[in-house]
Amino acid sequence: MAGGAGIQGGDGGERAFRLAASAPGAVVTLVLILFALALLVGLSFRVNDGSLFGAGFTLDNFATVGTDPLYAMVIARSLTIAGLVTLATVATAYPVAYWLSFHAGRRRALVLFLVTLPFWTSYLLRVFAWKIVLAYNGVLNSAFTATGLWDTPSTALLNTPAAVVLTLAHAYAPFAILPILVSLDTIPRSLTEAAADLGARPFTTFRRVILPNSMPGVLAAAVVVFVPTVGDYVTPALVGGPSSTMIGTLIQAQFGKAQDWPFGAALAVVVMAVILAAILLVRLGDRRFGSRT
Amino acid sequence: MSTAAPAPRWLSGYVAGYLVFLYLPVALIPLFSFNDSIQAAFPLKGFTLAWYAGLAGNDTLRGALLNSLVVGLAAATVATGCGVTVAYAELAFATRFSWLVAGLARLPILIPGVIVGIALLIVVNLAGLGPSRIAIVLGHVLVALPTTVIVMRGAFAAVPRSIPEAARDLGAGEAVVFRRVMLPLAAPAAASAFMLAFLTSFDEFIVAFFLAGTEPTLPLYVWSQLRFPKSLPTVMALGTAILCASIAIAGAAEMLRRRGLRRLPA
Numbered sequence: 001m002a003g004g005a006g007i008q009g010g011d012g013g014e015r016a017f018r019l020a021a022s023a024p025g026a027v028v029t030l031v032l033i034l035f036a037l038a039l040l041v042g043l044s045f046r047v048n049d050g051s052l053f054g055a056g057f058t059l060d061n062f063a064t065v066g067t068d069p070l071y072a073m074v075i076a077r078s079l080t081i082a083g084l085v086t087l088a089t090v091a092t093a094y095p096v097a098y099w100l101s102f103h104a105g106r107r108r109a110l111v112l113f114l115v116t117l118p119f120w121t122s123y124l125l126r127v128f129a130w131k132i133v134l135a136y137n138g139v140l141n142s143a144f145t146a147t148g149l150w151d152t153p154s155t156a157l158l159n160t161p162a163a164v165v166l167t168l169a170h171a172y173a174p175f176a177i178l179p180i181l182v183s184l185d186t187i188p189r190s191l192t193e194a195a196a197d198l199g200a201r202p203f204t205t206f207r208r209v210i211l212p213n214s215m216p217g218v219l220a221a222a223v224v225v226f227v228p229t230v231g232d233y234v235t236p237a238l239v240g241g242p243s244s245t246m247i248g249t250l251i252q253a254q255f256g257k258a259q260d261w262p263f264g265a266a267l268a269v270v271v272m273a274v275i276l277a278a279i280l281l282v283r284l285g286d287r288r289f290g291s292r293t
Numbered sequence: 294m295s296t297a298a299p300a301p302r303w304l305s306g307y308v309a310g311y312l313v314f315l316y317l318p319v320a321l322i323p324l325f326s327f328n329d330s331i332q333a334a335f336p337l338k339g340f341t342l343a344w345y346a347g348l349a350g351n352d353t354l355r356g357a358l359l360n361s362l363v364v365g366l367a368a369a370t371v372a373t374g375c376g377v378t379v380a381y382a383e384l385a386f387a388t389r390f391s392w393l394v395a396g397l398a399r400l401p402i403l404i405p406g407v408i409v410g411i412a413l414l415i416v417v418n419l420a421g422l423g424p425s426r427i428a429i430v431l432g433h434v435l436v437a438l439p440t441t442v443i444v445m446r447g448a449f450a451a452v453p454r455s456i457p458e459a460a461r462d463l464g465a466g467e468a469v470v471f472r473r474v475m476l477p478l479a480a481p482a483a484a485s486a487f488m489l490a491f492l493t494s495f496d497e498f499i500v501a502f503f504l505a506g507t508e509p510t511l512p513l514y515v516w517s518q519l520r521f522p523k524s525l526p527t528v529m530a531l532g533t534a535i536l537c538a539s540i541a542i543a544g545a546a547e548m549l550r551r552r553g554l555r556r557l558p559a
Contacts, residue, residue, distance in 0.1 A: 013466055013467075014466060014468070016468075017466070017467050017468035021378045021386075022382050022390070022394070024379075025375045025378050025379035025394045025395075025398060026390075028434060028438065029394050029397035029398050031416075032413065032435055033398075033400055033435065034397060035416065036415065037404075037412055039412065039415050039416060040408070040412045040415060043415060052415075052418055053419070092311065095307050096308050099300055099304050099308045103299065103305075111312075114312060114315075115312070115315070117544075120489070120496070120540075120546075121319065121496070121536050121539040121540060122496045122515075122535050122536065123496060124512050124515055125322060125515075128515075128519060128528070128532070129318040129319050129321055132322075132325065133321065137332055137334055138333060139321060139333060139335065142334035142335040143335045146336055170314070173314075173315060223403075224402070227402070227405060230405060231407045232405070233406075233499055233502075234499065248405065251407050251411065252503075255411050255503065261415070264411060265415075268407070268408045268412075271408065272404065272408060275403065
């Protein structure tokens with residue numbers, strides 16, 4: 001399989017080079033990605049008997065996920081929160097990408113760097129920053145009570161699902177801009193000129209020409225934001241409180257305190273299935289808008 | 294994009310506001326790291342460097358920092374090596390197998406960190422390694438791999454086809470073309486990919502959370518300190534140092550990437 005048609009023309013040296021160049025990637029992807037995920041799926045069908053890989057085949061883990069209302073609720077909550085975060089992030093990122101593509105001019109490189117920079121700084125610290133902003137004796141409360149706008153600090157800021165949505169939307173903001181920008185950049189400028197020549201006002205041009213043509217980027221951005229947020233562990237733990245437990249927290253608990261690895265694996269498989277379904281849905285949408293990438 | 298029309302004022306204002314929203318919460322961390330109070334609250338008390346002084350004599354912290362550096366360098370080396378070869382094979386060999394590997398290498402983007410962590414936890418336990426420094430390195434290789442592959446693919450794709458073709462016409466074999474032509478042209482991008490992979494590893498929390506044995510990485514140390522209200526100012530001093538280091542490395546990576554693109558004939 002590693003050969004293919006390309007290799008037959010080459011001599012021994014070419015073959016050795018191709019083998020050597022293919023080896024590192026093949027080992028890492030086939031062993032650490034494919035094999036690891038296959039193991040995870042396999043483990044989800046095992047009985048928890050205290051050994052590493054369990055004994056026997058069972059569907060009980062999935063039956064529990066499907067029938068216990070607790071898991072349905074937490075999965076529904078994770079999807080809702082991740083959905084809201086995705087919506088908020090993409091909607092707020094779009095105008096920035098639009099400005100970068102159509103109006104930035106010479107400032108483009110600088111602003112693009114500023115927008116992507118937080119992506120490379122500590123995620124943990126960005127979440128922690130919101131904790132100190134929203135805490136009872138934190139920045140926002142102290143600022144408002146010190147200026148006399150509020151009489152007493154509010155407890156309604158931290159440990160709410162809203163705090164999780166806000167924090168995640170902030171943490172993943174840089175993710176959304178790049179895919180949208182890439183798709184805006186590929187729109188031929190002749191299209192907008194043609195729309196203007198035909199008498200379209202700027203907003204009509206945006207609604208009928210630019211927005212539909214940039215949908216592939218919007219959908220790609222939605223996927224890139226949705227995937228990590230749906231399984232997030234750090235943010236619910238730091239700013240969410242007990243009322244916003246998400247599925248990542250439950251998976252962690254199965255591999256930690258609860259010591260039920262097969263059940264944790266089943267939860268993980270369900271999450272991957274949900275993500276796969278979301279991506280397939282996006283693919284469908286992509287086809288409808290006619291992807292150019 | 295040189296044909297930039299002036300933006301409507303509300304749009305420019307929005308972009309400025311967006312940048313403020315992006316940076317303001319994070320800017321509070323350095324601000325309060327110099328504040329002479331346990332509380333991160335207004336009004337600010339006196340200016341102090343005590344929290345930074347507290348970092349210097351902390352042995353656990355030094356151990357975590359050293360561990361993060363070792364793990365980050367190892368993971369970045371492996372991830373860059375894999376990224377270079379996977380991207381090159383995808384473009385130059387273009388076999389079905391090289392496409393499969395390249396596709397799999399991008400897959401970790403589509404898997405939440407929690408799942409990458411537990412999947413590898415099962416693998417390293419099965420292999421008899423258990424949670425350990427090597428386990429974290431493997432985890433960070435996976436997390437950084439999509440970035441290195443994407444950066445290197447862009448770099449190799451930006452080289453005009455006529456350059457390797459000319460080398461082939463002059464009698465260079467495939468290995469020579471790679472080593473003497475393509476790799477030198479893509480070297481700045483490889484350095485950039487290495488730094489980005491290092492940064493990814495340096496900041497990564499959740500995968501390390503599952504795979505760490507007795508030696509925590511820096512984010513794991515920060516996480517362990519977040520539980521204690523008394524250590525919050527110290528965390529903010531440490532956080533400020535981490536932010537500065539991350540920004541410096543990200544800036545250097547960006548400069549290298551641009552220099553790499555400029556070196557190519559248009």
